[in-house]
Amino acid sequence: MATTALASRAERTAPxxxxxxxxxxxxxxxKIAAAVRALATDGRDIxxxxxxxxxxxxxxxxxxxxxxxxxxxxxxxxxYPPSDGVLPLxxxxxxxxxxxxxxxxxVASVIxxxxxxxGIYATYCALVDEGDRVVYPTPSWNNNHYVHLVSGVPxxxxxxxxxxxxxxxxxxxxxxxxARLLALCSPQxxxxxxxxADALRGICELVVEENERxxxxxxxxxxxxxxxxxxxxxxxxxxVHPIGVCPEVAPYVIYVDGxxxxxxxxxxxxxxxxxxxDLAGPLSGLLGHVGAxxxxxxxGAVAAFIADAAAMxxxxxxxxxxxxxxxxxxxxxxxxxxxxxxxxxxxAPEGAIYLSVRVALGGTxxxxxxxxxxxxxxxGYLLRAAGVAVVPFQAFGVSHDTGxxxxxxxxxxxxxIGRMLPxxxxxxxxx
Numbered sequence: 001m002a003t004t005a006l007a008s009r010a011e012r013t014a015p016x017x018x019x020x021x022x023x024x025x026x027x028x029x030x031k032i033a034a035a036v037r038a039l040a041t042d043g044r045d046i047x048x049x050x051x052x053x054x055x056x057x058x059x060x061x062x063x064x065x066x067x068x069x070x071x072x073x074x075x076x077x078x079x080y081p082p083s084d085g086v087l088p089l090x091x092x093x094x095x096x097x098x099x100x101x102x103x104x105x106x107v108a109s110v111i112x113x114x115x116x117x118x119g120i121y122a123t124y125c126a127l128v129d130e131g132d133r134v135v136y137p138t139p140s141w142n143n144n145h146y147v148h149l150v151s152g153v154p155x156x157x158x159x160x161x162x163x164x165x166x167x168x169x170x171x172x173x174x175x176x177x178x179a180r181l182l183a184l185c186s187p188q189x190x191x192x193x194x195x196x197a198d199a200l201r202g203i204c205e206l207v208v209e210e211n212e213r214x215x216x217x218x219x220x221x222x223x224x225x226x227x228x229x230x231x232x233x234x235x236x237x238x239x240v241h242p243i244g245v246c247p248e249v250a251p252y253v254i255y256v257d258g259x260x261x262x263x264x265x266x267x268x269x270x271x272x273x274x275x276x277x278d279l280a281g282p283l284s285g286l287l288g289h290v291g292a293x294x295x296x297x298x299x300g301a302v303a304a305f306i307a308d309a310a311a312m313x314x315x316x317x318x319x320x321x322x323x324x325x326x327x328x329x330x331x332x333x334x335x336x337x338x339x340x341x342x343x344x345x346x347x348a349p350e351g352a353i354y355l356s357v358r359v360a361l362g363g364t365x366x367x368x369x370x371x372x373x374x375x376x377x378x379x380g381y382l383l384r385a386a387g388v389a390v391v392p393f394q395a396f397g398v399s400h401d402t403g404x405x406x407x408x409x410x411x412x413x414x415x416x417i418g419r420m421l422p423x424x425x426x427x428x429x430x431x
Contacts, residue, residue, distance in 0.1 A: 068301030085112025139396035187351025204246035
C-alpha cells in the first residue's frame with residue numbers, strides 16, 4: 001500500500017514549489033565557482049577573481065571589532081535585539097554620516113539589517129507593487145532578480161564603456177515617467193566605477209522634477225542608493241551621494257549601506273537602511289516580520305568601532321591601500337598587454353574591489369579548437385588556459401555578448417595576480 005502511494009506521488013507532474021520559487025534563476029557566479037573549485041582540486045594555480053568577498057588571509061576585519069564581538073558574546077548578549085536595531089548603533093550611523101557625508105539623518109530613519117541585502121529586499125517590498133516599473137542600469141548587481149521577486153516590471157537601461165558604465169540623466173530621462181523605483185549603486189558592482197557629483201546631481205534633479213510633475217495624484221518615484229562600497233574610492237575619486245549633491249531629493253531617497261565591504265566583514269552581517277521618516281515604519285515592520293536583524297553582539301561592537309573616527313580612518317587607509325595595490329597591478333598589466341597589441345582593455349579603477357576588463361576574442365578559435373564566439377566561451381578559455389576566473393557582465397543583467405568581464409580582487413594576493421598575468425598574456429597571444 002505504501003509503495004503504491006509513493007509511486008502515485010512520483011507520477012504527479014504538478015510542480016511542487018511555488019511559482020515564484022520555481023521561476024528563480026540561479027546565480028551565474030555560483031555556477032562559475034563550481035568550475036573553479038574543480039580545477040583547484042586538481043592542483044591548478046587558479047587566480048580566482050570571481051567572488052565579491054574578502055579572503056580573511058588577505059583582508060581581516062578590524063582587531064577592535066573582533067574583540068568587541070567576542071567581549072559582547074562573553075557578556076551574554078545573545079538574545080533578540082530590537083527589530084530596528086540597538087540604539088547605540090543607530091546613533092553611531094547618524095554620527096558617521098554627519099562626520100563623513102555631511103548630513104545627519106534622524107535616528108528613527110536608521111534601520112539596522114543583517115547585512116545590506118535585506119535592506120535592498122525590504123526597499124523593493126515596501127515600494128514596489130505587482131506591475132510597478134523599476135528602472136536600473138545594466139550592468140548592475142541583482143536588480144533583475146529583486147524586480148522578479150516583487151513581480152515588478154524591469155526597465156533595464158543599458159550603459160556602456162563610453163560613460164564608464166554609469167547611468168546618466170540623458171539615459172534615464174526617457175524611462176522614469178511613471179516608474180516607482182530607480183535603483184542606483186556607487187561605487188558600482190560590477191564595474192568599479194563611481195558617479196561624479198555633476199552626474200549624480202543631474203539624476204537627482206530628474207527625480208525631483210518627476211515627483212513635482214506627479215503632484216499628489218501619483219505615487220512618488222523613489223531612489224534607492226546602494227553605497228555599500230563608499231569607503232573604498234581611489235585616486236581623485238570622491239564618493240558622492242544624493243542628499244549631498246541635491247538636498248531637495250531627500251524625501252525620495254533610501255540609502256542602503258553596511259560594514260560588509262567597508263570592514264571586510266561580509267560574514268558579520270551588519271547593514272542598515274536610512275529612509276525618509278514616513279517610510280521608516282513600514283520598512284521596519286517588514287524586516288521585523290522577516291526577522292532580518294543583525295546579531296546583538298555584532299551590533300554593539302560595530303557601534304563602538306564606527307563611532308571611533310581615528311580607528312575608522314586607520315582601517316580605511318589600510319583597506320584602500322591593499323585593494324588599490326591589487327587593482328593597480330591588474331590594470332597596469334592589462335594596459336601593458338593592450339599597448340603590445342593584444343585584444344584587451346580596462347577601465348581605470350575608481351572604487352569598490354572590481355575592475356572592468358574587455359577581452360575581445362569573439363570569433364577566434366582557441367588552440368584546442370574551441371570557437372570563442374561568446375563571452376561564456378571566452379570565460380571558459382581564460383580559466384583553462386590562464387588559470388584566471390572572471391565573471392561576464394551577463395551575470396549582471398547584460399543581455400548580450402560584449403566582451404566585458406568583472407574582475408574582483410578581495411580574495412587574492414598581489415603574488416597570485418603577479419603569477420597570473422604572464423599566463424593571461426600567453427593565452428591572449430595564442431588564441
